[in-house]
């Protein structure tokens with residue numbers, strides 16, 4: 393009956409950028425100054441799970457994050473709700489017979505939980521908004537290209553709408569219609585690739601990505617150089633490395649891009665520091681390890697926080713994990729290894 397709530401639950405995994413997104417050319421539509429590329433994790437690992445209920449009896453839209461009610465009037469949340477309802481209305485007006493009677497006027501109650509620390513630079517907003525948009529779309533019977541809506545929740549969220557290796561093409565248009573995520577290779581493409589997450593700190597980051605990017609765009613000439621003259625050719629090289637499954641090329645580009653992103657943070661005025669002394673020790677360890685074998689076996693990347701994300705191949709995982717546990721015993725300095733994550737699986741349930 394019309395009074396029974398329509399309830400849908402979905403999960404979406406975190407994605408880790410190997411070519412970083414940093415800087416917007418349009419704040420409201422969330423249009424980036426450069427393209428980016430990421431790997432979406434296995435959905436059983438770092439993920440957000442969201443349940444959306446819609447019912448005629450609900451008086452207003454409401455949202456709970458990790459059990460705590462949050463402000464539904466949040467601008468980007470409102471963008472996602474508005475855009476999904478707009479698409480649903482368009483579909484109904486186009487006379488889609490598959491669209492059931494789920495009222496477009498029905499209010500929704502949203503419950504979202506992360507299985508990892510929120511806002512610690514572990515891309516929680518990416519999984520969160522991807523999951524929200526995907527689940528809302530199911531509730532309102534909307535299908536098709538949804539990355540443009542997820543992007544308006546959080547830029548990096550558009551890449552979590554697909555599994556495997558995903559690029560976010562920056563686009564050229566002012567209205568953002570061509571600023572979308574696209575799968576480069578599916579999750580089955582490179583089964584030997586592994587991702588390890590080293591949690592150096594689970595605290596909330598001191599400077600969020602939104603204000604950090606703003607200051608960087610306003611003050612860093614290195615960021616401008618990076619967006620215009622470095623990323624375009626680096627994107628092409630990275631896509632080629634992924635397609636060839638060339639770990640050496642993939643790893644070196646990943647480390648260089650992480651380092652350049654953090655260099656633009658230091659070039660920002662006042663400067664932004666996301667790396668901690670533990671992060672710097674991890675960077676040195678990776679380079680020493682690779683030098684020891686005379687080949688690039690391991691790569692690191694860091695987002696807006698001190699936690700290291702390590703890429704390596706299956707056969708090197710046991711030894712490298714031992715090394716990490718030796719140098720970062722979890723009871724002494726807070727550094728703790730958490731997961732060996734395969735990437736060879738589906739992204740959204």
Ligand code: PMV
Pocket residue numbers: 408409411412413414428515517518546547548549601602695696
């Ligand atoms: O989507 P946001 O606003 O959380 O920004 C993400 C920025 C980085 O994680 C640092 C880089 C990226 O491409 O994910």
